Amino acid sequence: MLLKHHLPIEKSPSGVVDHYNNISLQGEICFGYNFVAEYDENIHSLPQLLCLLDALFYLNDHIKHVQLPKKQWQQSKPWQALVRAFNTESLSRFEFYSHPLNGLNETQRPLFNHIDSQRMSPKRPINLTQEVYRRFDNELGKFISFKVADPDADIGIFHQWMHHPRVSEFWEMDLPKEELKSYLTDKFNTPFNLPLIGYFDDEAFGYFEVYWAAEDRIAPYYAWQGYDRGLHLLVGNDAYRGTRFFKAWCKAISHFIFLDCPMTQKIVLEPRHDNQKLFNQITKLGFIKEYEFEFPHKRAALISIEKVKFYKENFQC
Template identity: 45%
Template sequence: MSNLNDLTALALPSGSRLEADETENRLSLSLDGQSLVQLRLSRDPELKVQREEGGHLDTSAVWAACYWLFARDPACQRLVWQLDEAPTEALLSGLLIPTQTAGHFRCERTLFWQLPQPWRVQSMTCSYPQQMVISDGKRHPLRPIKPRGEVYRRFDARLGMWISLRTVDIDADLARFNRWQNSARVASFWQEEGSLEQHREYLSKLEADPHTLMLIGSFDDQPFAYFEAYWAKEDRIAPFYDAGDYDRGIHMLVGEENHRGPHKVASWLSALVHYLFIDEPRTQRVVAEPRADNAKMIGYMQDQRFFREKEFDFPHKRAALMALGRERFFDRCELV
């Protein structure tokens, strides 16, 4: 794993590279070798940021500096910017918040990581409009058309690797999915062993289901995991807890043995939850229902701040209801 104390550059999903030269009192940022901004830093009692030469800063430079400083120090919860004038876009988006002191604006870590760009690859400028509908006897919001292709990408500075999510391509992913499901370790929990044709039927059914999104997780563009993200209100889990209209649920499968372990789980599970929260700002909770005896997975989820609310009985298993609220996830958010 990479040491954040040695961090000198961060890769962006756009392909650009943010490079930094930082001292105790100075921060110089460059983007793709071109100087972006020169800043003065003051660290008593909290981190204050000021442009070296004063004048106007655009939103992209403010965002880049916030990203660098938050990634560089996961314990940093707030930056105070001293600016003659804050960029309008930064104020409208919540990147910067006015304070009671003239010329002082704060950037909160908990707000920064809720901004969808640039992590959410297929981003809309506003939420999908709400219309309540009834399907299969369940009343829920009309769901948007499911995306296709890559939906999330972020460089994990701790691992020194890209973590990304894309939608399943049945033809391209079928053999991989079949191999994963037929491994003894996965089969012991998923119980979905079968032939290629059985798995094609399984995936095709979910592809046609508007309440479930199938995702492939990759490290450095190498697929290692399969995830299902579903709208809880329309799912079999809904009768077992007070499901919100925009709650999302997850099923998780790590197929490649070389990507197992707590440090990898911390990366992909936080990325998956992050994607679901920034994909729909009305989502207040992400839930899961692993088998109640899957102590290892439950422990990993608790490490990522999921709360074990209760146990309950599905027809096919005794399950633990694991839940993580938006406020809890973003409060002192540990993404880098």
């Protein structure tokens, strides 16, 4: 579910409140971590309820579980939709943030398995052309979203980014526009890759390639599992460099990957071994540097994060 609008939601003594829409989640804490929510008849949609729950968790680290009792909420259509989605009237912080409703466009998009003589790995539908993820980053105060890269519409900005000195230093792809368009087209048409453009409040800032690790050049260099995903990335818009933006997009792209395929338990990256700026930032978010190894074209470092650790470090689950 892609939420298009988000208004400030404030913390209150007994919950959170959205003054603009005159809605709130008020309640009491039981056992020090379980929030029991009182019914609010002014909540008219599932997106409103999701935004309130998101704000409640974000503003209250000690709340690990939320209950919306059937006795009070059963006449509420948003509550009924929530129960259909989560199959429960109470949910943990992990259950909430790991549900596809928290960012994905298509919450039931199928994956197809590819089988060859040596391995089986999933592949994506090749007809994806839309926005695949959108969430409001409470800490940054901006929406972050990802759209499938269009080789025709996005070649201008992709060419510009690839010729940025800070990008070309590591990507080494400051090529003519025609060659870069061919590169994007190949990624778009290959079902093991998902090329994305990242946006802050609908302003493009970076390029991301999400891939199935078993089908990538990294496969011979680590003990991959069938649903591991890898990531190549660049930030081409200088306005969105820096620690706070790094934290926002790294958290969001990782969140998208884990939501996109619930069976994915690990994300890997293989940056150049001397990309110290990346290492300094990404390890703050729970990623670890496992070891260095020799690619044919570079000495690389294997960077990774497990699913459980990601949610613990980034959503306090």
